Amino acid sequence: MRKQKEKVRYSEIIPRTQQWPIVQLAKDRKAFIGEVTNESFDSLKTITRGRSLREELEMTVYREKLRMKANPWRVDPKDEKPFWKSIQDRLVDSATLPPAEAKEIEEGLLREIIHRYADEIAGNFKKNSYRFARAFITFGFARLLNATRVKGFTSLFSRQLDLDDKIHIVGEPEHIRALAKKGTVVMVPTHFSNLDSILIGWVIQFLGLPAFIYGAGLNLFNLKIFAYFMNSLGAYKVDRRKKNPVYLETLKTYSSMALRRGCHSLFFPGGTRSRSGQIEKALKLGLLSTTIEAQRIMYQQEDAENKAKKIFIVPVVINYNFTLEAPALINEHLKRTGQERYYKEADEFTTSYKIASFLFKFFTKGSNISVTIGKGMDILGNYVDMEGHSLDSTGAIIHPKDYFISQGEITVDHQREQEYVRILAKRIVEEYHKYNRVFASHLVAYTAFKMMERKNPKLDLYNLLRIPDEDAMIDYEEFKTAWKKLRKRILKLEKKGKVGVAEHMKEKANLAIEHGVANLGMYHAQRPLVKKGDKVIIQDMNTLYYYHNRMEGYGLEKHI
Amino acid sequence: MVSKSTSKYIGVIGAGSFGTAVANILAEKNQNVLLYARTPGKAASINETRTCNGYSIHDHIEATDDLEKVGKSCDVIFPVVPSANFREMMKDLSPYLKPYHILIHGTKGFDLNVNRDKIDDQNPLTREHVRTMSEVIKEESSVVRVGCLAGPNLAREISEKKPAATVVASHFDEVIRVGQTLLRNERFLIYGSNDLIGIELCGILKNIIAVGAGTIAGLGLGENAKALFISRGLVEMVQIGKALGGNAQAFLSLAGVGDLMATSYSSLSRNFTVGNRLAHGEDIKAIIDSMEEVAEGVKTIDIINELARTYKVRVPITETLHRIISNEMSVDDAHRYLMKFPFRAEIDME
Numbered sequence: 001m002r003k004q005k006e007k008v009r010y011s012e013i014i015p016r017t018q019q020w021p022i023v024q025l026a027k028d029r030k031a032f033i034g035e036v037t038n039e040s041f042d043s044l045k046t047i048t049r050g051r052s053l054r055e056e057l058e059m060t061v062y063r064e065k066l067r068m069k070a071n072p073w074r075v076d077p078k079d080e081k082p083f084w085k086s087i088q089d090r091l092v093d094s095a096t097l098p099p100a101e102a103k104e105i106e107e108g109l110l111r112e113i114i115h116r117y118a119d120e121i122a123g124n125f126k127k128n129s130y131r132f133a134r135a136f137i138t139f140g141f142a143r144l145l146n147a148t149r150v151k152g153f154t155s156l157f158s159r160q161l162d163l164d165d166k167i168h169i170v171g172e173p174e175h176i177r178a179l180a181k182k183g184t185v186v187m188v189p190t191h192f193s194n195l196d197s198i199l200i201g202w203v204i205q206f207l208g209l210p211a212f213i214y215g216a217g218l219n220l221f222n223l224k225i226f227a228y229f230m231n232s233l234g235a236y237k238v239d240r241r242k243k244n245p246v247y248l249e250t251l252k253t254y255s256s257m258a259l260r261r262g263c264h265s266l267f268f269p270g271g272t273r274s275r276s277g278q279i280e281k282a283l284k285l286g287l288l289s290t291t292i293e294a295q296r297i298m299y300q301q302e303d304a305e306n307k308a309k310k311i312f313i314v315p316v317v318i319n320y321n322f323t324l325e326a327p328a329l330i331n332e333h334l335k336r337t338g339q340e341r342y343y344k345e346a347d348e349f350t351t352s353y354k355i356a357s358f359l360f361k362f363f364t365k366g367s368n369i370s371v372t373i374g375k376g377m378d379i380l381g382n383y384v385d386m387e388g389h390s391l392d393s394t395g396a397i398i399h400p401k402d403y404f405i406s407q408g409e410i411t412v413d414h415q416r417e418q419e420y421v422r423i424l425a426k427r428i429v430e431e432y433h434k435y436n437r438v439f440a441s442h443l444v445a446y447t448a449f450k451m452m453e454r455k456n457p458k459l460d461l462y463n464l465l466r467i468p469d470e471d472a473m474i475d476y477e478e479f480k481t482a483w484k485k486l487r488k489r490i491l492k493l494e495k496k497g498k499v500g501v502a503e504h505m506k507e508k509a510n511l512a513i514e515h516g517v518a519n520l521g522m523y524h525a526q527r528p529l530v531k532k533g534d535k536v537i538i539q540d541m542n543t544l545y546y547y548h549n550r551m552e553g554y555g556l557e558k559h560i
Numbered sequence: 561m562v563s564k565s566t567s568k569y570i571g572v573i574g575a576g577s578f579g580t581a582v583a584n585i586l587a588e589k590n591q592n593v594l595l596y597a598r599t600p601g602k603a604a605s606i607n608e609t610r611t612c613n614g615y616s617i618h619d620h621i622e623a624t625d626d627l628e629k630v631g632k633s634c635d636v637i638f639p640v641v642p643s644a645n646f647r648e649m650m651k652d653l654s655p656y657l658k659p660y661h662i663l664i665h666g667t668k669g670f671d672l673n674v675n676r677d678k679i680d681d682q683n684p685l686t687r688e689h690v691r692t693m694s695e696v697i698k699e700e701s702s703v704v705r706v707g708c709l710a711g712p713n714l715a716r717e718i719s720e721k722k723p724a725a726t727v728v729a730s731h732f733d734e735v736i737r738v739g740q741t742l743l744r745n746e747r748f749l750i751y752g753s754n755d756l757i758g759i760e761l762c763g764i765l766k767n768i769i770a771v772g773a774g775t776i777a778g779l780g781l782g783e784n785a786k787a788l789f790i791s792r793g794l795v796e797m798v799q800i801g802k803a804l805g806g807n808a809q810a811f812l813s814l815a816g817v818g819d820l821m822a823t824s825y826s827s828l829s830r831n832f833t834v835g836n837r838l839a840h841g842e843d844i845k846a847i848i849d850s851m852e853e854v855a856e857g858v859k860t861i862d863i864i865n866e867l868a869r870t871y872k873v874r875v876p877i878t879e880t881l882h883r884i885i886s887n888e889m890s891v892d893d894a895h896r897y898l899m900k901f902p903f904r905a906e907i908d909m910e
Contacts, residue, residue, distance in 0.1 A: 380659070380704065392702040394654065402659035403704070406734065407568070407635055415733045416705075423704060 010173070010208035013181055017127055020210040021262040022234050026125040032257070036118045040253040041111050044246060053106045054091070060113065060244045061088045067241050075221045077120075087113065110246070117250040123213060123236040130211055133201075133229050167199070170500070171373035171435060173207055175386065176314050179376045180209050182388035183310035184262050186291050187212060188428055190280055190317050191268040194220065199318065200266060201233040203371055213258055215267040215287055238287075240272070252290050259294035259311060269428060275333035277326065277549035279317075279432050283425040285418075292417050292424065295379045299401045300410050310388055310400065313381070315374035315428050317435040319502075326521060330546040334465070372435040372500060379403075380420060381427025433553060437500040438490055440516030445547035447483045448474060448529055448538060450560045465541045472538040479536050482560055484509050489559045499554060520547060569594040570742060571634035573649065574641035575602060575623065576853050577715035578666055580612045582638050584719065585743055587618030594634060600625045613852075615719045631656020636664070636738055638709070639693075642854040643669025646693055650700035657701045664728060664739050665693045666709040668763035669856035670863050684870040687804055690863055692760040707735040708756060710763035710815035712822030714829065718748075725749035727815040729759035751814055758810030761801045766820040767831045767857030768864060768878055769793035773824035774835020775884070775891050789877075789898075790824050796877050800864055803871045831857035838884060839891045858885060876901045 017023055025032055044056075051059070064084050068076070087109055094105040179185055189200055197216055204212055214235040221227040221237060236258075238251060259265055267287045270280035295311045302308035377383055378390040378400045389397045403420065404410045451474050456464055487505065494501045504515050514531070521528045521543050528544040530537050538544055570590050572583040575597040587593045595617070597603040606612045606623035624630065630637060631653055641649050646667055657663075674689040691699070694706045707730030718724055728739035728750055736752035744750045753759050769790060776786045797820070798811045810816055823829040827836070834855045837847045848858065865882040868875040880898055883889035889897070 382702070393699070396655065398659055398702045400659070405660040413734055419731050420704075 010177065010206065012208040012210075013177055014210050017131075017210070021264070022125055022211045022213055023127055025213075025258060025261060025263055026123070026127070029122060029124075032261075033115065033118045033122055036122075036250065036254050036257055037111065037115045039257065040114045040118070040246075040250045041107075043253070044110065044114070044249050045107070053103070053110065054095075056245065057087075057091055057106060057109055057113075060246050061091065063244050064242070071241055073219065073222055073241075075218060075227075083116065113246055114250050117242075117247050118254060121236050121238070121251055121254050123234055124231045125211065125213075125234045126231070129228075129231070130233065133233060167202070168370040169203060169206070169373065170370060170437070171316075172375050173373050175376050176373055177207060177209065178386045179312040179314070179384065179388055180264060183312055184259055185209075185212075185264040185312050185314055185376070186259070187264070187266040187314050187316055188269045188288075189266070189315075190432055191270045191273050192277070192318065192320065193273060196268070196273075196318055197233075197235070198229060199369065199371070200316070201229070203316075203373075204266075207373075210264060212264045212266045215255065215265075217272070248286060252286060252293075255287055256290040256294040256297070259291060260298055262309060269425065273329060275329050277330065277333075277546035278552050279429075279436055279550065281429060281553070283428060285421045285425060288425060288428075289417065289421040292379050292420050295400065296404045296410065296412070296417070299404060308401075310384075311379055312376040312384060312388065313379065313424065313428065314376050315431040315435065317372040317374070317432055317437070319370045319372070319437045319439060326524065326543050326546045330542050333546075334462070334542070370437050370439075370502065372437060374431050374435050377427060377431075379424060381424050434498060435500055436550075437502050438505060438551070439502050439519070440505050440512045441520035442516075442547060442550045443483060443486060443490065443505070444513060444516035444520055444529060445544055446551040446556065447479060447486055447560070448536060449544050449548035450557060451479065451482055452538065452541075454560065461545075465545060467541060472541065474536045474538075476531065476534045476536055480509055480513060483513055485559055486556055487512075489556060490554075493554060568592070568635055569622075569630075569633045571630045571637035572596065573627075573630060573637060573639040573653070575606060575612050576640065576642075577613050577615065577719075578713070579638075579640035580615050580617065581713070581715040581718040582640055582666060582709070582743075583621050584615070584618050585745065585748055586638070587620035588745055590742060591620055593618070593621045594630055595621050595623045596627065596630050597623055597625055615715075627653050628656050631661075635660060636662045636742065638664050638666060639697075640666040643667050643671055643693065643856060644854065644859065647671050647673070647696050647700060650696055654701040657703050659702050659704060661701075661703045662705045662707070662735055662738055663697050663701075663703050664707040664709055664730070664735065665697065667693045667856075668710065668760075668767060669693075669854075669860060670764060671696045672859075672863060679866065685863070685866040686870055687867070690804075690867060692757060692764070694756055694760060705732050705735050706730060706756070707732070707739060708760050708763070709739070710759050710819060711751075712814065712818045714822060714826055716828050721747060723747045725751060725814055725818075727751045727753050727759055727813060729753040729756045729815070731756055753810070753813065753815070755807055755810050757804075758801065758806035759813070759815045761804060761806040762797070762810050762813065762816040763819060764856070764860055765797040765800055765864070766816070766823055767855070767860050768881060769797065769820055770823035770829055770831035771835040771838075771855075771857040771861065772877055772881055774829075774832040774837075775839040775881075776835075776895070777832070778836040778839025779891060779895065781895065786824070790820065793824075793877055794820060796875055799873055800868065800875060800878075803873045804867070830855040834858060844885045844887070861885060 014020060045053075061084055068080055068084070090105060090109060094102045097105070176185060187200070189196060197214065197220065211234045214230065214233065215238045216230050216235040218237045218239040220230055236254065239247070255265065255267075269283040269288050271284035274280060291311050291313065298308040375383055380400060380403055382390045382392060382398065384390050390400055392398050401410070406413070452464060452467070452472070456467065459467070487509070490499060490501060493499045505512055507515070517529055517531050517536075524540070524543060526540045526543075528538065528540045528547060530539060569592040570586050571594045572579050572586065573596040575595055579595070583593050583595045595606065595612075597606060603623040603625040606617065610617055639646070639649065671691040671693065672689060673691060674685070679685045694708055697703055697706050707728055709726050709728060711724070711726035713724055713726050725748065726743070728736050728743075729752070730736050730739075731754060740750040740752065772793060773786055773790055776789050794811065794817060797816070798808050801811060802808060823832055826832060830851065830853060833851075834847055834857060838844065844858070848855070861878055861881050862885075864875065864878045868878060876898065880889065880894045884891055884894050
């Protein structure tokens with residue numbers, strides 16, 4: 001029987017939901033959409049990118065029509081086609097008008113499009129359904145957990161096990177709580193599974209933080225049950241299919257203005273789930289850039305009485321032994337290595353049945369998740385202290401405002417801010433690697449895959465993945481030796497603070513490996529790896545490759 | 561255009577010949593230039609005699625030995641100190657630097673952040689141990705708006721007001737703009753580049769070739785031989801540069817081939833002079849001791865020789881020069897050796 005841990009309970013930092021910025025935002029949703037429309041409109045008018053407004057509009061209509069035809073989704077509104085047809089008709093009709101009149105119509109159309117986008121993006125946060133969804137997740141999961149773990153009918157009402165027995169929150173939870181009181185928090189988690197959104201929603205409420213607004217992929221709203229949870233957790237919608245400048249600008253303005261209103265936000269800076277299983281290396285800079293822009297505008301607008309609030313970036317790393325979608329993700333990755341642009345969304349999260357059965361498995365079998373809350377940083381990636389002060393590498397206090405100052409004044413310089421986004425993105429990636437927690441299962445996968453590579457030096461990746469079954473096995477003693485060597489290396493890295501290591505990794509090698517093999521991709525139809533007698537047998541090279549990728553980027557390959 | 565900067569000081573750190581030249585150019589357009597010299601004696605003597613290293617200095621220049629004053633009264637600072645002292649200087653300056661500062665350095669050498677004795681086959685020298693000055697600035701301070709100056713800028717010619725041009729490289733357009741505004745005049749052109757590391761590497765690596773060109777001149781081997789050497793040297797620069805994270809394009813710029821030509825043909829260049837005197841049979845230690853200012857090339861040869869081994873880049877010229885300065889080979893033998901060396905690969909611009 002495992003011993004009951006001392007449980008931490010976090011109180012809500014703002015008990016009165018009325019005062020949550022997100023509640024305020026939801027209250028005047030209409031007015032907010034209006035503000036977003038105005039600001040996007042103004043900046044789109046000034047940013048021309050060498051095209052006339054008419055050309056920009058024509059391009060937008062063209063791309064939207066193409067999208068509707070090539071990639072329609074269930075969640076798309078019914079009136080899409082007539083809307084774009086009407087825009088196109090009016091655009092064509094106005095072509096022959098005198099320039100001044102034509103311009104007026106063009107600007108009107110632009111405003112209409114922006115407004116439609118803003119309305120589509122904006123979340124539908126409802127305080128009451130937030131409470132319900134929150135209670136449902138916590139209570140429902142906990143019941144399920146108890147019913148299956150603790151035998152007997154009364155166990156349905158047992159309080160013995162809670163969700164936090166399953167999900168370990170490590171890192172700096174107190175820091176994020178402190179920062180959420182001082183300023184606006186932007187949480188940037190790694191992204192491996194569609195489940196991340198709900199998981200993070202639970203983490204946020206567990207830590208006693210007010211609701212965050214989310215940038216969630218519109219595809220998730222295809223599914224009614226997800227849509228319900230996402231909406232009630234404060235999600236706004238990001239449609240990856242729309243890549244036209246008008247949409248992107250509207251999206252960025254939405255995020256930037258919400259931040260300026262003090263809404264804590266969350267986005268997955270990797271953009272989409274990691275296809276290869278590797279920790280995000282290159283981040284999408286678009287939404288990230290809104291943090292920097294919002295902070296600059298807040299400094300521009302501050303005065304002696306109303307000091308600008310600070311924006312804090314908090315990296316979060318989620319670790320699983322298992323990613324439900326792994327087989328499909330890695331397939332996609334392999335298919336399009338090098339051809340990022342053209343692929344079809346193939347979502348395995350498409351049926352409620354699959355999700356339900358996954359959740360059931362998740363709660364009934366012993367596979368844990370750990371969520372590492374990183375240390376808070378300012379918008380340039382400098383660490384901040386508990387008071388929210390930015391610190392330089394020597395620990396001296398610096399003021400982020402100075403980053404926007406040129407010869408004594410705050411100046412607007414987009415190229416400069418672009419560079420800042422790059423610096424921030426680099427810092428977030430560094431933090432990800434630091435907070436990544438190595439599970440025995442990750443290392444088992446890494447060791448096995450690298451040994452296969454070593455044994456077949458002549459095969460390239462694709463041939464290696466197709467290796468015949470009779471060759472896909474490794475002698476256990478050899479495997480153990482290599483695994484121990486790598487573990488030693490990882491523990492060294494841990495000492496230097498470059499990576500985190502789960503407790504079970506420190507057990508005796510045989511036990512830790514057994515734990516790793518048992519947990520590696522445990523719910524896949526085909527387990528990537530099994531141990532039979534004195535052999536380790538690889539059953540699925542693709543998923544093994546996927547889980548092995550998690551350990552890339554630490555220079556371990558030299559030690560095998 | 562310069563009205564804003566007239567009230568504040570522009571800083572120059574390092575009162576060597578290039579630092580003085582930079583300060584003089586700045587003083588032509590700006591009212592207040594603060595030139596930092598390491599010792600109180602030197603600062604006082606500059607202020608008193610209005611000369612520095614034998615060059616006269618502009619009326620707008622004020623010398624100081626107070627780094628705090630430099631940090632606090634300047635928004636834009638040009639550090640021009642030898643690479644060996646750069647990190648130390650940054651550590652001293654750092655407490656007075658804020659993220660609003662802009663630093664544009666003019667130092668053409670590497671910083672070595674590891675004890676050379678700890679480097680062996682088990683623990684090879686890597687790019688992590690070898691930093692460019694812009695990297696040192698970012699590591700040691702909260703300044704992010706960093707740039708560098710590089711190009712054919714022989715200090716004496718600039719002091720004599722002969723025409724020249726330079727490259728200001730930075731990831732920030734703002735830094736390039738500031739550099740242009742502060743430095744440009746009718747005899748001094750400023751080009752901009754966003755390839756900061758590439759341009760820094762050009763300035764650093766060309767010193768190796770300049771030492772070699774000096775030996776050819778010293779042996780009196782003639783212009784054909786020298787042109788042969790310099791063009792092969794450029795290929796080697798590109799190959800090392802690419803291994804260290806630079807782009808081949810940068811080496812074709814004013815800061816690459818431009819600077820290489822000026823330094824390889826001029827007895828005004830310190831690195832060229834080192835090679836020249838080596839060819840005349842002088843001992844390397846004696847040469848270094850007798851020079852007033854640092855020839856960065858000697859240290860760079862040692863570092864690149866080691867890095868090339870780690871990254872398995874073929875660098876016959878650097879390797880041979882390394883043998884000369886470590887007294888393993890005479891200059892004569894070295895040239896015979898290089899003539900026999902099978903240089904096959906032409907430059908690969910990809």
